[in-house]
Amino acid sequence: MNALTLVSVSKSFPSAEGRVEVLRGVSLTVPQGSAHALTGESGSGKSTLLHIAAGLELADAGRVLIGESDLTAADEAGRAALRRGQVGLIFQQFNLIPSLTVAANLGFQARLAARHDAGFITHLAERLGVADLMTRYPEQLSGGQQQRVAIGRCLAARPALVLADEPTGALDEATGDRVLDLMLDLTAETGAALLLVTHSPRLAARCGTRHHLRAGQLEQAP
Amino acid sequence: MIRATLSALLSHWVRNKLQLAMLLAGLALATALWSGVQALNTEARSAYATAEALLSEGETARLEHRSGQVSLSDFLTLRQAGWLVSPILEGRLTLGEARVTLIGIEPLTAPPGAGPALAAEDLSRFFAGHGFAHPQTLREIGPHTPDLQSSEAVPVGTVLVDIGTAQRLLETDQLSALTLGQTQPEGLRPLETLTPDLRLIPPGEGAELAGLTDSFHLNLTAFGLLAFAVGLFIVHSAVGLAFEQRRAMFRTLRALGLPLRHLTACLAAELLVFALVAGTIGLVLGYALATLLMPDVALTLRGLYGAPVPGALAFNPLWALAGLAMALGGTALAGAQALWRLWRLPLLAPAQPRAWAHASARGLRLQTGLAAALALLAMFLALRGTGLVAGFTLLAAVLLAAALTVPLVLTVLLRLAERAARGPLTEWFWADSRQNLPRLSLALMALMLALAANIGVGTMVASFRATFIDWLDLRLVAEVNVMPRSAEEASALRAFLTPRTEGILPMQRVDAQLASQPAQIYAMKDHATFRDNWPLIDPVPGVWDRLAAGEGVLVNEQLYRRAGLLAGDMLDIPQAGSLPVLGAYPDYGNPLAQAVLALPLFNEVWPETPIRQFAVRTDNATELIAALQDDFGLSPAQITDQAQAKEISLAIFERTFLITRALNVLTLSVAALALFAALVTLAGMRLAQLAPLWALGLTPRQLAGLELTRALVLGALTMLLALPVGLMLAQVLLAVINVQAFGWRLPMQIFPDDWARLGLWAALAILAAASLPALRLWRHGPAQLLRVFAAER
Structure with missing residues (x-):
């Protein structure tokens, strides 16, 4: 079964020179439990594709399925419910909730999705190396620590699909590698599918399947 | 560069x-x-x-009689003796459609600078009965104006005429006072010998307006x-x-x-x-x-x-x-x-905001310290302070201390709510509210100040109003008041009224200085009207009997508090000697000090004092008024019934606080604007905090609802804080400021309905302030929130 299916998705944006087509009939499937990487140059539409996959943005044409649920047919509330229950998002700038402690951040999405499991969160915190930081606030953490908490927050809700947008973009290479290792290990451990957006071919190579976005169309990466 | x-x-x-x-x-x-x-x-x-x-009051000495009336013969006596005096007559009358103060002067003898400079041709017209008035007064008087000339030098509401014209218009042959030229010939017989009944008012003392207001x-x-x-x-x-x-x-x-x-x-x-x-x-x-x-x-x-x-x-x-x-x-x-x-x-x-947050934490500590210092100052002033300036300093210290504590108290309350919260969203709600408090605290402090001022001033005005209405009912018990124009008319009226009424209470008054304050001394007839109805503060036992026996005086609350009198203290009454204070009576709305003597004692000390008014007790006011007009021939302007008197008093009362109310509403509006400004500014910065929640599965509508709820919750908590502060403010206004400013102290009454109304207004103001940012978030939420993630690269 596919965790994510994109069928002929198109998207364009208005600009001073007229409409710019960012995605031109992109089709993609991400089966359950697989890890896919999406590369492309800056402005190639990688993030737009990810945002459309998460229901943060709407496609002009085409269909998006999360599992068997049609995201394109859902209204804002329906898309939010799908995100809450089935999708986990990891961002470049971590986007932790600054007013909550590490512990509260870790459990936040799981509680929203009514899948809170204290034991699992403790296990995740230990695996991510943040078990000693549970009472701290995000601004008291380093970038690497914050991203590990963001990964934990995402996985604690046991999503079927993890969408990660340049998750190591704000980290140094060594820290980035460690964070990616953890992400790959834990998604594999929880059985979640992963779509990783990155501009780094080196990181993309760590995923089982690679796609490259060029001129708004998807091509198999070399 | x-x-x-x-x-x-x-x-x-x-x-x-x-x-x-x-x-x-x-x-x-x-x-x-x-x-x-x-x-x-x-x-x-x-x-x-x-x-x-106009009357050169600041520079010229005046001669006045205690009764308020100076006879023409006194003027002539002094002029013949060589004294440079000039007559003045002041009175109130209705001209056209306006009630004006009529001032009559004698331009040839008036001291230089008194009245508008008159050209020779004006002078002749002046003597012929023409007068001067401010352009606004002329407009108020309307088209039926006597021959009046416009002059900016005459105060509004005043008409300046020749003394003869004034006497004719006011139907009197008396004068109000004599002004004394600044330089006088040498070797004159002393004033005390020539006119022993007149008292000399030194320059400046007659000008009481600035002091009173x-x-x-x-x-x-x-x-x-x-x-x-x-x-x-x-x-x-x-x-x-x-x-x-x-x-x-x-x-x-x-x-x-x-x-x-x-x-x-x-x-x-x-x-x-x-x-x-x-x-x-x-x-x-x-x-x-x-x-x-x-x-x-x-x-x-x-x-x-x-x-x-x-x-x-x-x-x-x-x-x-x-x-x-x-x-x-x-x-x-x-x-x-x-x-x-x-x-x-x-x-x-x-x-990043964290640097600001550190600064805010330092600021919070400093603020709390300052609040504590101000609270101490307020306590000191409440215990030891005297005077109006100390009163206002106390008020400012209470308000500022309370305002500065708002962020701290709200932080504590939000922390408690956070601890009690169950569920991720409520936890986030309280934690996020607390985190954003530093950015909203100034606006919330402003809101607290405005709400507390509203509650405090509202409670003061409502307490005052309730007390004032009760007091009016007790004080204005005479069904009809009649104003005689002369001593002869007073005697005739007394004879006319005696068989037709249940009681005639003459009103006689002299002006004096009591405890170094400008004051009025009234005569009071021993009557059940006063014994049964007048509320007294701190009366001695058998107060009415002792007053009737001429064994003491009653003083109004203003004099009682300003002079720090106690029942039994001796008060020096000019010409009557020293008499014990038997008690005080509330006298709201009167800026002057006042004392009341028994009628026989008053007439013994000031035998020639004219009767200004009769307060008449009757069962049938309508019939009596008709009889006074039809049978006695009194003009309607000379008769006031009880309802009219109450109406006038209440109208004056309402006007007194009209400005206060208007400023209250404006202050609350400014506070609402402060909140709006803070929320609008914050809205842009909030996006980065709200975007992750949207990504985690909350809809923009839910987020907008939460933002609106947050503003309302913070507003409600601020209102809760403002309540005790407002009551404290009311207490300071009633027990300190009013006593210092006006001389009366009122019991505080609580009006929860008013609070509920204010709360509703505040909620509406907060909703209005918060709805635009919330609406924007709801309507343009996805596009705005997406920018947060798009901006990451």
């Missing part, structure tokens, strides 16, 4: 036009309220000066200052947030080589320009506001103190300069902290 820097700094405002509008609106409103109130005060004070100049103006000034302070909260908040938003820009500019001194100077110049622009707008608004309120202020001052204040406003350049200086000073005050922080912050301090 400067140009480039300025263009970079100003680009922030180009992109944040609403924030700029809020900053300018806050400063403009603060200046408007302050300068508006000052315009009212300046205008009123200049009117008092005109009134005093001081407390009224101080009240207005205090309110203006409060409104200005609330406005400054907006400016402080807007400037602070603009600095915070531009921190990254400051860092970049400095990293690019701009010296800190230049950056600070550019920011100070930016503030200066804002202050000048907003100050000018504020002056225009303030002038408009003052023009709008002036008629009510004039009515209040005329009603309360008989002060001749015009209902229109004149432009005063000094006032405009002072208003602008206030705007500049206020901006400097509001921007100083932000500039100081910028000056002190290291170049590489992270351009």
Whole structure:
């Protein structure tokens, strides 16, 4: 079964020179439990594709399925419910909730999705190396620590699909590698599918399947 | 370099036009309220000066009789003896459609400077019965004007005529006073020998208006200052947030080589320009506001103190300069902290809210310390302070201490709520509210001040109103009041009324000085009307019997409190000797000191005092009034029934607090604007905090609802805090300020209905303030929130 299916998705944006087509009939499937990487140059539409996959943005044409649920047919509330229950998002700038402690951040999405499991969160915190930081606030953490908490927050809700947008973009290479290792290990451990957006071919190579976005169309990466 | 820097700094405002509008609106409103109130005060004070100049009261000594009436023979006696005296007659009468003060002078003998300068041709017309009045008075009198000439030198509500004309119009052959020329020939017989019944009023003492109205103006000034302070909260908040938003820009500019001194100077110049622009707008608004309120202020001052204040406003350049200086000073005050922080912050301090949060935490500690110091000062003043200035300082200390504690108390309350919360969203809600508190705290402090002022002043006015109405019912028990025009008419009236009524209570009065204060001494007939109805403060046992026996005096509450009298204390009554105080009676609305003597004793001391009024007790007022008019031939103007008297008293009361109420509403509006400014500014910064929640599965509608709820919850908590502060304020107003300013103390009454109404208004104001940012989030949420993630690369 596919965790994510994109069928002929198109998207364009208005600009001073007229409409710019960012995605031109992109089709993609991400089966359950697989890890896919999406590369492309800056402005190639990688993030737009990810945002459309998460229901943060709407496609002009085409269909998006999360599992068997049609995201394109859902209204804002329906898309939010799908995100809450089935999708986990990891961002470049971590986007932790600054007013909550590490512990509260870790459990936040799981509680929203009514899948809170204290034991699992403790296990995740230990695996991510943040078990000693549970009472701290995000601004008291380093970038690497914050991203590990963001990964934990995402996985604690046991999503079927993890969408990660340049998750190591704000980290140094060594820290980035460690964070990616953890992400790959834990998604594999929880059985979640992963779509990783990155501009780094080196990181993309760590995923089982690679796609490259060029001129708004998807091509198999070399 | 400067140009480039300025263009970079100003680009922030180009992109944040609403924030700029809020900053300018806050400063403009603060200046408007302050300068508006000052315009009212300046205008009123200049009117008092005109009134005093008309009769040269400030420079000329006067001779007056205790009864308020001087005979023509006294004038002639003094003139024949060589004294340079000039007669004055003052009285009230209805001319056309207006009730005016008529002043009669004798221009040939009047001291130089008294009255408008009269040209030779004017003089002849003056003697022929023509007079002078202010253009506004002429308009008020209407088309049926006697031959009056317009003159700006005459106070509003006053008509200046020749003494003969005045005597004819007022139907009297008496005079009110004699003015004494500043230089007199030498070797004259002393005044005491020539006219022993007349008392000499030294220059300046007759001019009591400025002194009497001081407390009224101080009240207005205090309110203006409060409104200005609330406005400054907006400016402080807007400037602070603009600095915070531009921190990254400051860092970049400095990293690019701009010296800190230049950056600070550019920011100070930016503030200066804002202050000048907003100050000018504020002056225009303030002038408009003052023009709008002036008629009510004039009515209040005329009603309360008989002060001749015009209902229109004149432009005063000094006032405009002072208003602008206030705007500049206020901006400097509001921007100083932000500039100081910028000056002190290291170049590489992270351009993130955390640096600001650290500064906020320090600020919170400092604020709490300051609040504690102010609370101590308030306690000291409450225990030891005396005088009106101490009273207002106490008020300011209480309000400021309470306002400064708002962030701390709210932090504690939100922390408690966070601990009690179950569920991720409620936990986040409380934690996030607490985290954003520093950015909203200034607006919430302003809201707390405005709400507390509303509750305090509202409670004071409502307590006063309730007490005043009860008191009026007790005090105005006589069904009909009749005013005789002469001693003969008084005797005839007494004879006419005696068989037709159940009691006739004559009203006689002399002016005097009691405990070094201008005062009036009244005669009181021993009657059940007083014994049964007059509420007394601190009476001695058998007070009415002792008063009737001439064994003491009653004093009004004003004199009682101002002179610090106690029952049994001896009070020196001129000509009557020293008499014990038997008790005090409430006398709301009267600025003067007053004492009451038994009628027989009064007539023994001042036998010639005319009867000014009869208070008549009757079962059938309508029949009596008809008989007085039809059978006795009294004019309707000489008769007042009880309902009319109450109506007049209540109207004066309502007017007294009209301005207070208007300023109350304006202050609350400014506070709502402060909140709106803070929420709008915050809305842009909130996106980064809300975007992750959207990504985690909350809809923009839910987020907007939460934002709205947060504003309401914070508003409700602020209202809860404002309640005890408001009551404390009411207590200070009732027990300290009113006693000092007006001389009466009132029991505090609680009006929960009013609080509920205020709460509702506040909720509406908060909803109005919060709905635009919330609506924006709801309607344009996805596009706005997506930008947060898009901006990451």
